[in-house]
Amino acid sequence: MSDSLHDDSNPALLPAGFRAAGVACGIKNDPDTLDLAVFAADGPVTAAGVFTRNRVCGAPVKVSRERVPGEAVRAVIVNSGNANACTGSRGIADAKLMTAVVAEQLGCDPEAVLVCSTGVIGHYLPIETIVSGIPRVVEELDDSPEAFHTAARAMMTTDTVAKQSVHAVQLSDGSCRVSGAAKGAAMIGPNMATMLAVVMTDAPLTASQADSVLRQAVDASFNSISVEGHTSTSDSVLLLAGGDSRGRAGNLEQADLQAVATAVTRVCQDLARAIVADAEGADHLVQIDVGGLRTRAEAELIARTIADDALVKTAITGNDPNWGRIVSCCGRTGVELVENDITLSINGTRIFEKGVPVEYDEALLSTSMRDAPQVEIELIFPFGEESTRFWTCDLTTEYVRLNSEYTT
Secondary structure, eight states: OOOOOOOOTTOOOOTEEEEEEEEEOOOOHHHSSSSSEEEEEEEEEEEEEEEESSSSSSHHHHHHHTSSEEEEEEEEEEEEEOOOSSOOOHHHHHHHHHHHHHHHHHOGGGEEEEEEEEEETTOOOOOOHHHHHHHHHTTTBOOOOOHHHHHHHOOOOOOOOEEEEEEEETTTTEEEEEEEEEEEEESSOOSSSEEEEEESSSOOOHHHHHHHHHHHHHHGGGGGGGGSSOSSSOOOEEEEEOOTTTTTTTTTOHHHHHHHHHHHHHHHHHHHHHHHTTTTOOEEEEEEEEESSSSSHHHHHEEEEEEEOOOHHHHHHHHOOOHHHHHHHHHHHHHHHGGGGGEEEEEEEEEETTTOOOOOOOOOOOOHHHSSSEEEEEEEOOSSEEEEEEEEOOOOOHHHHHHHHHOO
């Protein structure tokens, strides 16, 4: 899978007023592997954040959660290779020290710096190593596409590719850009997972606008993906808004605000899909569309149940249109339905309609599942107008191998 870049004229540019950098400071076993990133604004910007719902959460989540929403944020520092989770008071102190050292380099208040960490749980940070690397990563800050890409790579753990997305937005008095970088490949479940994302825009937003825009975007993206359903300790999605906002802060017209919100959602969806497509050991990206429900919550429950079901996921690994597993998932969700309410298609082929199997070419559909870049499951119910879209992946022996050997 290639990086997800969607601004054709400037295909990996940061928004105006933002810079980024990534360096290898020695957190990981390989001293040459990138493991420390900073995303910085040239001046104070608005920030919002959405974090894991796991009650066991990392020290960086606790520190950053206290600092957003806000309107005077300058930077985000991210380390990979160590989650700084389940590390007690020392973990909190280390996370705050990271922000303080960045603040000293940028000449701002430590409270103006947010922090994220990802990697193995339960290990103390090599804080001296990180502190010594911070001046170097700050010195390398640049607004070039190369710097943005390097920062995205420095966030990676078991990811195989850096994940970026850029969308241009036309406003009534000019244009702006929304750019994002994310990491994630496993421990991915609804309510986010072992994933981090930093989204930036030079559009001016108030703190309340940024918070609302981000929460809507996360619900339609990072909260709509799953690899194995495990909600992690470290999930963080941060939105920085302002940058070079040309004095318009908080004064966007409603149409402009909606355009920015749409672009933020598109960037988050690009990054979310990229995470699932890069899932550890995965062969298939799977899109699940569920429609015709009474409430969106019902649609989401059905989609998530299918996405996390090991039997469905292994059938997709084998290119097997084993529709009985999908239909059975619908019946165990607690949603009030019977089999006559279910109509199912895979890759556009109707195979079950209103409780009755439909004749189809099983070999042809299996080949379609094998050869298509994405397997598409569509379920239609007769109850209402509510729907949802969810993304997951298959479950392979390689996923089992990678995760059985993760710390050993």
